[in-house]
Amino acid sequence: MSGGHAHPLHRPGNTPVHRLAPQVKIVAAVLAVLCVVSTPRERYWAFGVYLLLLAAVWSIARIPPGWVATRALIEAPFVVLAFVMPFVAGGPTVDVLGMALSEHGLLSGWNILVKGTLGVLVSLTLAATTAPRELIVGLQRLHVPAMVITIATLMLRYLDVIAAEARRMRLARISRGHNPRFLWQVGATARGIGTLFVRSYERGERVHLAMVSRGWSGKMPDSGRSAGAVAWLTGLAPTATAAVVLGMALWP
Amino acid sequence: MTADVAMHMSDGLLNTTTSLLFAAVAVIGIAVAAARARDDLDDRTAPMAGLVAAFVFATQMLNFPVLPGVSGHLLGGALAAILVGPWVGALCVSIVLVVQALVFADGGVTALGANVTNMAIIGTAVGFAVATVLKRFTRTKPGLAAVAFTAAFVNTVVASLGFVLEFALGGDPAFGLGGVTATIVGVHCLIGIGEGVITALTVVAIAAVRPDLVHLLRGARRPLDVREESPA
Known part of the structure; x- marks a missing residue:
């Protein structure tokens, strides 16, 4: 990826x-996320320690926390469910600010919120310090099948394409007199979903043909730099700490 | 039984043995799909596969209320199978589920095997089987819409039966199996209607503009019909 195509999530x-x-970074990130999601949701302190570990990595990588925070908003659609759960789940209730909220729902909401947020933060840290091209090379060196890499990387690229096309179609509807309120635009979006698909495909196809005509063969050129034992040890140090925290959290 | 009924299973719903068993099933299924998908993936279908994965990813975020307290989301198996074929489709849905479990903590990591088995393998296979059986009705637009709807509906209900099987093998015996089955299948009949409508809308719109992109319609292209101008 050349400078002109810098990814918004990458911070050189x-x-x-x-x-x-x-x-090394990919393995460390995946293992760290595994630690986070395996932590029992009632061990509130463990999640704080994970956040401290991440903050330490950010300070070494010179990433301001505010930079991460604004980009972490991409998870907002996912955590809406977390805020609904205390109201819809059954079981015993507790009083919070005068509202009777389901205890079970509060816990499941907290579970989604904290694990989702930490997962997004770990992924953002990986994306901020690793150029998209390097990520693909890393997956290749880990011997992930080429086809899976192709589908996964195109999927992540096309999420942006779909979002941009949806924005354009919404703008087109508004400029033709459509007056959407918050929820009412869902209907128009649903009716236009097939069009959205075709438009996104045609943009994606152009991107793919441009890649093919520049020599893309489903594989990234790799200079063959392999990681030594020292790189693995230092790279996995934060994750190893997270694993120790998980062990303590799982201790009865 | 509340929002837990949504299709993504979370951690701790199944015991370890069952989780491991279905993780093995999922790994074997993905390996077979990856081996067979190689023939299906070329310059034209690679971006299609990526887009289908991105689309399924985006639509799985849309949780819609089915009953009070129960929300469902689309599974996308039938859509993927109709658009890119069963092998690539199963890979697409699996990749979506893995990324969602790891990055967005949607669906438990230990339940990933069972989730992949239900949604990516069973869902895609059933959706494709139904669509293939009904293929001769796809020549007209309403026919294609009906086929896509049926495939998506059956895919959703059968995928939920996969969950019932897993729950029967390794679920919490505190819940009666009959009650769980009725709730799960009932809810997924409703989700299936939503899934069917979205799948039909998408497939019909794509078939109208780019029928060459729809895997199910492959080989159905009519030969060029040259008509001579009638004298007179």
């Missing part, structure tokens, strides 16, 4: 975190 830099081999 030259810190130890940026220089670490991508395959």
